[in-house]
Amino acid sequence: MILTVTLNTAVDLTYRVPALTPHASHRVTQVIERPGGKGLNVARVLAALGHETVATGFAGGATGAVLREQLATTPVRDELVETAGATRRTVAVVDAATGDTTQLNEPGPTVTAAEWTAFRVRFTALLDGATAVALCGSLPPGIHVGAYAELVRLARTAGVPVLLDTSGEPLRRGIAARPDLVKPNADELAQLTGSRDPLRATHEARGRGARTVVSSLGPDGLLAATPEGLWRATPPTAVKGNPTGAGDSAVAGLLSGLVDGAPWPDRLSRAVALSAATVLSPVAGEFDPTAYEELLPKVTLKQLDDSA
Amino acid sequence: MILTVTLNTAVDLTYRVPALTPHASHRVTQVIERPGGKGLNVARVLAALGHETVATGFAGGATGAVLREQLATTPVRDELVETAGATRRTVAVVDAATGDTTQLNEPGPTVTAAEWTAFRVRFTALLDGATAVALCGSLPPGIHVGAYAELVRLARTAGVPVLLDTSGEPLRRGIAARPDLVKPNADELAQLTGSRDPLRATHEARGRGARTVVSSLGPDGLLAATPEGLWRATPPTAVKGNPTGAGDSAVAGLLSGLVDGAPWPDRLSRAVALSAATVLSPVAGEFDPTAYEELLPKVTLKQLDDSA
Numbered sequence: 001m002i003l004t005v006t007l008n009t010a011v012d013l014t015y016r017v018p019a020l021t022p023h024a025s026h027r028v029t030q031v032i033e034r035p036g037g038k039g040l041n042v043a044r045v046l047a048a049l050g051h052e053t054v055a056t057g058f059a060g061g062a063t064g065a066v067l068r069e070q071l072a073t074t075p076v077r078d079e080l081v082e083t084a085g086a087t088r089r090t091v092a093v094v095d096a097a098t099g100d101t102t103q104l105n106e107p108g109p110t111v112t113a114a115e116w117t118a119f120r121v122r123f124t125a126l127l128d129g130a131t132a133v134a135l136c137g138s139l140p141p142g143i144h145v146g147a148y149a150e151l152v153r154l155a156r157t158a159g160v161p162v163l164l165d166t167s168g169e170p171l172r173r174g175i176a177a178r179p180d181l182v183k184p185n186a187d188e189l190a191q192l193t194g195s196r197d198p199l200r201a202t203h204e205a206r207g208r209g210a211r212t213v214v215s216s217l218g219p220d221g222l223l224a225a226t227p228e229g230l231w232r233a234t235p236p237t238a239v240k241g242n243p244t245g246a247g248d249s250a251v252a253g254l255l256s257g258l259v260d261g262a263p264w265p266d267r268l269s270r271a272v273a274l275s276a277a278t279v280l281s282p283v284a285g286e287f288d289p290t291a292y293e294e295l296l297p298k299v300t301l302k303q304l305d306d307s308a
Numbered sequence: 309m310i311l312t313v314t315l316n317t318a319v320d321l322t323y324r325v326p327a328l329t330p331h332a333s334h335r336v337t338q339v340i341e342r343p344g345g346k347g348l349n350v351a352r353v354l355a356a357l358g359h360e361t362v363a364t365g366f367a368g369g370a371t372g373a374v375l376r377e378q379l380a381t382t383p384v385r386d387e388l389v390e391t392a393g394a395t396r397r398t399v400a401v402v403d404a405a406t407g408d409t410t411q412l413n414e415p416g417p418t419v420t421a422a423e424w425t426a427f428r429v430r431f432t433a434l435l436d437g438a439t440a441v442a443l444c445g446s447l448p449p450g451i452h453v454g455a456y457a458e459l460v461r462l463a464r465t466a467g468v469p470v471l472l473d474t475s476g477e478p479l480r481r482g483i484a485a486r487p488d489l490v491k492p493n494a495d496e497l498a499q500l501t502g503s504r505d506p507l508r509a510t511h512e513a514r515g516r517g518a519r520t521v522v523s524s525l526g527p528d529g530l531l532a533a534t535p536e537g538l539w540r541a542t543p544p545t546a547v548k549g550n551p552t553g554a555g556d557s558a559v560a561g562l563l564s565g566l567v568d569g570a571p572w573p574d575r576l577s578r579a580v581a582l583s584a585a586t587v588l589s590p591v592a593g594e595f596d597p598t599a600y601e602e603l604l605p606k607v608t609l610k611q612l613d614d615s616a
Binding site: 015017020023024025027029065069089091102104105106 | 321323325328329330331332333334335336337339370373374377397399401403408409410411412413414415
């Protein structure tokens with residue numbers, strides 16, 4: 001089974017409005033409510049691909065109850081740890097006229113020391129039986145900045161391949177604990193390394209401790225620095241749509257390939273095709289399975305000179 | 309007891325952000341969650357003034373459960389009728405830099421015919437024992453546009469004085485059923501009568517069937533066309549702050565004066581002082597009791613020539 005960790009889960013609300021005007025009053029014409037947080041998005045995609053998937057992290061309060069009720073309707077197994085504080089909401093306000101999105105993210109509940117301890121116990125138990133683990137998203141208030149580094153070490157001790165997808169200081173600390181895989185986007189990479197040059201920054205990130213760095217170049221695909229070499233994977237055509245969740249789908253593709261023992265080019269193809277099929281989907285954060293099957297054989301893989 | 313009706317209750321969320329930028333991502337720095345909808349706001353103010361207060365209307369789903377839990381912590385008695393659909397949320401995004409508010413209102417659940425029938429039974433039972441009733445706010449989807457007219461007639465049949473505070477077609481229909489009191493603001497009055505002249509529009513609204521029309525002139529106070537004459541009530545100084553809920557506090561002041569048998573000038577003073585004390589309160593929608601006591605004797609009352 002594949003384990004995904006979402007420490008700062010969320011009830012994701014999408015509000016459609018005719019046009020967002022600051023300081024005006026708006027009638028919301030459509031409300032979509034779904035379980036969110038990067039790790040839960042990754043888990044949903046993995047389950048849709050047919051992988052046995054378990055989600056852990058935190059949930060609490062009335063919003064946490066709603067999230068767990070919604071998660072129960074998916075094939076993802078719920079191993080979330082209860083918090084006294086209420087799970088946060090995020091609100092994506094979609095401008096119907098332009099398709100542009102304005103995002104409002106609640107900070108999340110403060111996690112207590114006892115709750116963190118309870119989580120570590122659950123996490124350690126779940127590692128026994130996991131073929132891979134993904135640590136995804138921001139840290140809620142109350143959790144120490146080295147939390148991901150701690151979880152990376154627990155996974156390594158248990159011999160479970162570990163992917164880290166976060167940003168800022170938690171990424172900086174986490175990468176030093178030597179995860180198998182990190183998947184930064186251009187901004188996260190620049191923040192980590194100080195460089196906006198993708199190739200240089202990807203190498204530099206790998207030098208900080210990750211066995212493999214897969215950098216997301218947005219619509220231009222992925223750049224992967226692996227122990228077996230350097231690859232660039234590009235979607236067949238520029239896809240237009242909603243990029244929400246595209247990065248999470250890429251993480252799911254990488255994990256799916258990893259647990260299937262696929263070679264790197266295949267893993268990257270899955271990640272790029274899933275990511276593009278998510279952008280193309282009419283529902284934000286979901287992927288279009290038909291588009292995925294069509295895109296998969298059309299992803300361009302190019303091995304680059306690794307001496308760069 | 310005073311009965312307030314909120315057919316479209318809401319969980320009101322206030323999000324503080326450093327500055328709202330369309331199409332950007334925002335970290336919400338403060339989240340406030342409270343039971344909302346105009347009738348519930350009126351009920352809270354009435355209870356704070358020491359009146360025995362009962363709230364009815366609809367609530368349902370996880371958001372409805374949260375709303376009822378929060379209502380249970382106030383002295384207001386909960387007589388809400390359960391709906392299968394979930395109670396809506398409203399989100400007020402407050403720009404910390406300017407204090408400006410951007411409002412996002414979910415439409416609310418569709419109320420079924422059976423739920424509307426259950427509500428009417430509950431409403432009729434509650435009228436027995438009510439000294440006044442307030443019908444407040446928008447109609448949720450599924451409820452016919454003449455619903456307030458129907459409730460006004462039920463209240464009149466029961467001999468309970470009825471105040472109507474709504475807008476658009478529900479106000480137009482409701483006013484024709486001859487409520488004791490309507491409290492439109494300038495926009496609602498203009499929509500109803502086609503006139504932006506407060507005096508003319510207030511008279512015109514009264515001609516449509518309301519026994520008394522109290523028009524809100526925002527920071528300039530109230531204009532009241534009553535069977536005993538025409539009054540203008542003005543706060544002592546221009547008050548600065550958040551006007552959220554000021555109109556609901558004015559409704560509470562009018563009802564409070566009505567059930568106490570106070571003469572019209574006293575009722576209007578209460579309404580203006582409560583409204584100003586709500587604008588002055590640091591918490592949106594709450595009133596500052598000290599400011600209320602200070603403002604009450606300082607409201608200016610002026611009887612106008614009723615031949616206008």
